[in-house]
Amino acid sequence: MNSKSLLTKRKNIFIKFRYLFLLLGGVLLLLPTISPGEVPSNLIVFLGRLHPLVVHFPIVLIFLALFFELITKANILKVTSNIIGILLGLGILSCLGSLLFGFFLYYTGEYSGDTLYQHYWGGVFLTVLMALTLFLFLTYQKEKSERSYWFYFLALFSANVVLVYTGHQGGSLTHGGEYLTQFLSKEKQTQIIWEPKPxxxxxxxxxxxxxxxxxxxxxxxxxxxxxxxxxxxxxxxxxxxxxxxxxxxxxxxxxxxxxxxxxxxxxxxxxxxxxxxxxxxxxxxxxxxxxxxxxxxxxxxxxxxxxxxxxxxxxxxxxxxxxxxxxxxxxxxKLTTESLIQSLGDPTNFELKIDPFDEKSVSLSMTFPPTKFGDTDLIGLKTLFPQISKASFIGSDITDNGFYYIGQMASLNELYIQQTQINGEGLAYLSNLEDLEILDLSKTNISNGNLLHILRIPSLKEVYIYETNISKEIIEAIQENRTDLKLHLERGKLF
Incomplete structure (x- = not known):
């Protein structure tokens, strides 16, 4: 079978399944209207966290297609149209896969905000643009006209521009909005120069x-x-x-x-x-x-x-x-931590302070007088999770679902969650916190059975249960199992 018949067959296949692509595209366009689950299943979390891995495939494939086209046009190296066609086709498929796994990650609730939507819609537009690029590529292969080539090349170049924009938004979600540009401006450079004291x-x-x-x-x-x-x-x-x-x-x-x-x-x-x-x-x-x-x-x-x-x-x-x-x-x-804090804007319902004795650590507390702060507000703090060593949610609207996010604060040493509506079901999410030593559950609806979750937090040293309904039998049982753990029935310190 010659090259021309192969291209014709490829075009016919594309046309044959064009309605399937339209249907899949319509489904993807509706995905952002679905709200994240309160506590996603482990399977959803697993699939969502594959997104950072899968997303590298379209980046490489789409860049390679443009690179091969440029070196072929410049007569540096001849790359066959079959190879470029395969790259474009795989690029579309990998874009679809990235969108799907990206939706699962969005559904976990670990990310939110305008940057997330810009990243997602950038991915949708990139996928549509890649489909158009493949269509124009097939048209050029059939017509072999200068006009059809430049239409195809413009679409491919535009796809790469959208790819850079979408990738930057994804990086901003993970590292903060100024991750790429924070060291570029002269104004910022003057702030990051360290000079030793004479x-x-x-x-x-x-x-x-x-x-x-x-x-x-x-x-x-x-x-x-x-x-x-x-x-x-x-x-x-x-x-x-x-x-x-x-x-x-x-x-x-x-x-x-x-x-x-x-x-x-x-x-x-x-x-x-x-x-x-x-x-x-x-x-x-x-x-x-x-x-x-x-x-x-x-x-x-x-x-x-x-x-x-x-x-x-x-x-x-x-x-x-x-x-x-x-x-x-x-x-x-300290400069890095300050940059992360500044990337969160000017919040009105919580305060962040750098630990004066450890510049990598941050303390999180509610503002006074208190304003509404709930589980979804925790999502916006995700970039700071590794730095938060002390967290106080006293009197906030945090529920047991919020423990899912608190459990991701790997450096958390002290947690104050007094006067909230928790019953302790979510305490199981704290079992992976290796540095958590102080936990204050005073004036909450913590139940006898749910308090037993603290036995799965090996680093825990002090737990405050002032004005709770915990029975004497449960207290004695916990103390028998964990002689190193001290349960306080009196009021703890306010932080």
């Missing part, structure tokens, strides 16, 4: 001691959480000390200063700080702390003065290199 302006306490206390101690010793009554956020707080019988800081005497004694004890000592599970101070950091205390613990001592001291100069030269690298890393981590 050494002549640096202080031993403010720029060195505070740096490692901030990194390894202040998460447990700050205004909101002061273990042992000790706060380390300011020099005055450090001097004031905590509730212990030993003074926290005694200038000129590291041996009598409890802060040095604690960090220099053997790691298996009960008084050693930080506690197990937290990174301890390095040997250099311990020696720097000792030197600073023994030399007066002056908060205004400049680094240049300390560097001239032969006792401390070798330690500083090593530590300053590490400190500069750490400052640079934290600067860009």
């Amino acid at each position: 050494i002549e302006e640096m202080l031993v306490y403010g720029d060195v001691i505070v740096a490692f206390l901030d990194k390894k101690c202040m998460s447990c010793h700050n205004e909101n959480k002061s273990k042992g009554g000790l706060i380390l956020t300011t020099y005055e707080d450090l001097v004031k000390g905590g509730k212990g019988e030993h003074a926290t800081l005694i200038p000129n005497s590291s041996e009598e200063s409890d802060i040095f004694r604690r960090v220099s004890l053997p790691s298996n000592d009960d008084d050693f700080m930080p506690p197990e599970g937290k990174p301890p101070l390095s040997q250099n950091e311990v020696l720097l702390l000792k030197w600073w205390i023994d030399n007066g613990a002056d908060p205004n001592l400049r680094l240049t003065e300390a560097s001239s001291n032969p006792e401390i100069e070798p330690l500083l030269s090593v530590y300053l290199t590490e400190l500069e690298q750490d400052h640079r890393r934290r600067f860009y981590e």
Whole structure:
């Protein structure tokens, strides 16, 4: 069979099934009118998450068709019309597959908003345009006229333009609206340049001691959480000390200063700080702390003065290199987190704050006075799910269906969901959260049976059930099974 008869047969097949394509296209056009399910089945979630994999096929096929057409036109390499025709046909089929799996992903409710609809309609238009491109390609193969070729080429080129637009919208859904352009403008570039502080302006306490206390101690010793009554956020707080019988800081005497004694004890000592599970101070950091205390613990001592001291100069030269690298890393981590927060616009029903002790972490809380915040509002926060370490939904409209999304906040450490209408059915979705330690269910409709779901959260340490109807028998049963888990019947802290 010659090439001409093959093309004729291909065209006849396309014409024969054109009504099927129209019917399928009509169904796809109706898909956005179907609302996402409240809690999608596991099969729907699985199929939906195939979309990011399948969507790469039309990207490659459509780009290749244009690339082969260009190099053939430029006489660089001769690519047969059969190959280009196959690429166009497979391109249409892969577009249809991407739309179908994309709808399943939309149906899970994991994505929503204007960007989603722009991405979807871009995919629909791309599929229609590819069908037109194939039709014009077959027409050109039959007529072999210059006019029909340029109609076909214009359609193929337009399909690639739509492909770029649709792909960008898809990337914006996953990474945020400014993911592609955030480093292009000169204005943004001036914001992302990190410049180290001049050494002549640096202080031993403010720029060195505070740096490692901030990194390894202040998460447990700050205004909101002061273990042992000790706060380390300011020099005055450090001097004031905590509730212990030993003074926290005694200038000129590291041996009598409890802060040095604690960090220099053997790691298996009960008084050693930080506690197990937290990174301890390095040997250099311990020696720097000792030197600073023994030399007066002056908060205004400049680094240049300390560097001239032969006792401390070798330690500083090593530590300053590490400190500069750490400052640079934290600067860009904070910049990335700020960019993600800014991509959400200016919300009125919730607040987001970057953790001052971990620039990758974000705390989420409801605004006051409270405004409506429900399960669907969680979907819009999806790009920040990996960063959310603390979440407070006190008094919100969150239901048990919302736990499906909360369970995707992989870094979640504290969850406050007091005064909501939950009954605990959705707590099972939290079983994969490896860092969740605090859960407050006070003043909710949590039932005895549903509370047992907390036994499947191995990292959980504290659960508050103040003013709930949990029976004494269930409390005793949980405590027997999880001796490491503390159930509080009193009111917890508000966050």
